[in-house]
Amino acid sequence: MxxxxxxxxxxxxxxxxxxxxxxxxxxxxxxxxxxxxxxxxxxxxxxxxxxxxxxxxxxxxxxxxxxxxxxxxxxxxxxxxxxxxxxxxxxxxxxxxxxxxxxxxxxxxxxxxxxxxxxxxxxxxxxxxxxxxxxxxxxxxxxxxxxxxxxxxxxxxxxxxxxxxxxxxxxxxxxILANGEMQNPSDEFVRYFTRQVYPSVVTVKILEQFTPLVKRVFSQIVNDQIAERLKSALKKETENEAQQILTPAEPESLIVTTEEEIDGFLIVKSILRKDVEVGRIFMRDNQSYCGVLLDDNNRKPICRFYFTPNKLRIGLFDQEKKETKYDLAQLDDIYTYSEQIMETIAHYQQIDHKN
Structure with missing residues (x-):
């Protein structure tokens, strides 16, 4: 890890x-x-x-x-x-x-x-x-x-x-100073910007007029930046989805990613950190199981978690992608299957190399 x-x-x-x-x-x-x-x-x-x-x-x-x-x-x-x-x-x-x-x-x-x-x-x-x-x-x-x-x-x-x-x-x-000025601009801050656009003397009355304007300007700048980042993120997500064959969408409200699933995912990343860049390992939660994938690709499953309040199970794959499930007494037992997990990654990397 x-x-x-x-x-x-x-x-x-x-x-x-x-x-x-x-x-x-x-x-x-x-x-x-x-x-x-x-x-x-x-x-x-x-x-x-x-x-x-x-x-x-x-x-x-x-x-x-x-x-x-x-x-x-x-x-x-x-x-x-x-x-x-x-x-x-x-x-x-x-x-x-x-x-x-x-x-x-x-x-x-x-x-x-x-x-x-x-x-x-x-x-x-x-x-x-x-x-x-x-x-x-x-x-x-x-x-x-x-x-x-x-x-x-x-x-x-x-x-x-x-x-x-x-x-x-x-x-x-x-x-801290910049955040404070954006939230509650001081007279000096407002005066600096007002002088750039107002053609006459900046009086107290003009300051009172421009203070909410300056605050609105900076709020708008921040909102525009957030909107642009969201737009870029959504565009990238759409492009990724178009490149891959995805599983049918499930009602998001029925999918709950648990702390155990997150911890299990981190353990798998720890096991594989010497064999593959950790940025290539993804977690994709479903209603019936939580999957760990290579390159966020459903065709490259590394393992699956079947975690319930009363039972922990892990599903592992052979070279034919046949899944076998194993019971876990505790999350650390995932390390017991390190060799099988690494063999799965080695198999995918071998296929990628041939292609």
């Missing part, structure tokens, strides 16, 4: 876990440690992830940070954890006090739902008051995933992240 899929799968579980998390310690165990593991760090190796990291401050000895990620024995990221229901107020954070006493270049303040990364862009060795990167795990976007991946152990590069941190910080602040 690639990094993006792992994060998406983890994010899909977070909201379901929250009601069972009663303490800060439970937040660490259920949310933050699994997150660090996805980033490639061994949370059970104190030489890599050290809990209760000691950061002495002047005459105060034995002060501790929740976690420190280490490289070659030196801290590179300090992590302070809160209960998931607690707000993240950096002014009350121990990170402010600890940051300058350690060699760490980055710090992370998190409650397992929100993640805020800090560095020292304003004053060297003093943690900035504003994070240069932040996101909510249950609503993480593709561009945020790309930034988060830079902190993965396999690609972590201190100089690379540091050089990009400044641009990322100001990009995020400009984004």
């Amino acid at each position: 690639d990094f993006k899929d792992e994060i998406r799968q983890f994010a899909s579980r977070v909201d379901r876990l929250l009601p069972q998390i009663k303490t800060e310690e439970a937040t660490k165990t259920s949310l933050i440690m699994p997150f660090l593991k996805i980033l490639g760090y061994d949370v059970f190796d104190p030489f890599e992830v050290q809990p209760e990291f000691i950061a002495d401050i002047g005459i105060k000895k034995g002060e501790k940070v929740d976690y420190a990620i280490l490289r070659e024995g030196k801290p590179i990221i300090l992590i302070e954890c809160k209960h998931y229901a607690d707000g993240l107020d950096p002014h009350n954070s121990q990170l402010f006090r600890y940051f300058h006493t350690s060699e760490a270049k980055f710090s992370l303040l998190t409650n397992g739902v929100e993640y805020r990364f800090y560095t020292d862009l304003v004053t060297p060795n003093k943690m900035d008051e504003k994070p240069f990167f932040e996101f909510k795990i249950s609503d993480i976007k593709d561009n945020e995933l790309a930034e988060l991946r830079k902190f993965h152990k396999s690609v972590f590069d201190l100089d690379s992240i540091s050089s990009a941190a400044s641009e990322l910080k100001y990009f995020n602040e400009l984004t």
Whole structure:
């Protein structure tokens, strides 16, 4: 399973876990440690992830940070954890006090739902008051995933992240500012555009007249962009459907894609990640089963899921596309059939090569 899929799968579980998390310690165990593991760090190796990291401050000895990620024995990221229901107020954070006493270049303040990364862009060795990167795990976007991946152990590069941190910080602040102006344009913002089109002095009365106009203009621009993207997506979908022989359409209201089906699909992608580009593997849900296809083509079935509240079954195909169904005690049992799944893909690739 690639990094993006792992994060998406983890994010899909977070909201379901929250009601069972009663303490800060439970937040660490259920949310933050699994997150660090996805980033490639061994949370059970104190030489890599050290809990209760000691950061002495002047005459105060034995002060501790929740976690420190280490490289070659030196801290590179300090992590302070809160209960998931607690707000993240950096002014009350121990990170402010600890940051300058350690060699760490980055710090992370998190409650397992929100993640805020800090560095020292304003004053060297003093943690900035504003994070240069932040996101909510249950609503993480593709561009945020790309930034988060830079902190993965396999690609972590201190100089690379540091050089990009400044641009990322100001990009995020400009984004917030632009969104605010679009929702509630300030007088300065309205005056700037009004001067470009109004031939006389921009008085208070003119500002009042142009403020709703400016707001409408930007709303229209956004709506037009959304409409254009939807139009392009529908056009592409129509073209794809025209190229393939599709199964008869089923009433959409009767098709419910379950979390187990999504997890099963991610497991199949994980099995095949070394044999085929994961972007070629598609899930297509039907009323009676959920199919996994190569190239989103019904003629290339990889497997089918027959999941009910009381029973899990997987259907696998031989070279003649004859289906055999197997019972699963749990979703992870799909890995038991890894060889058969890979053989199915190898067969399709062999046919494609001949053609």
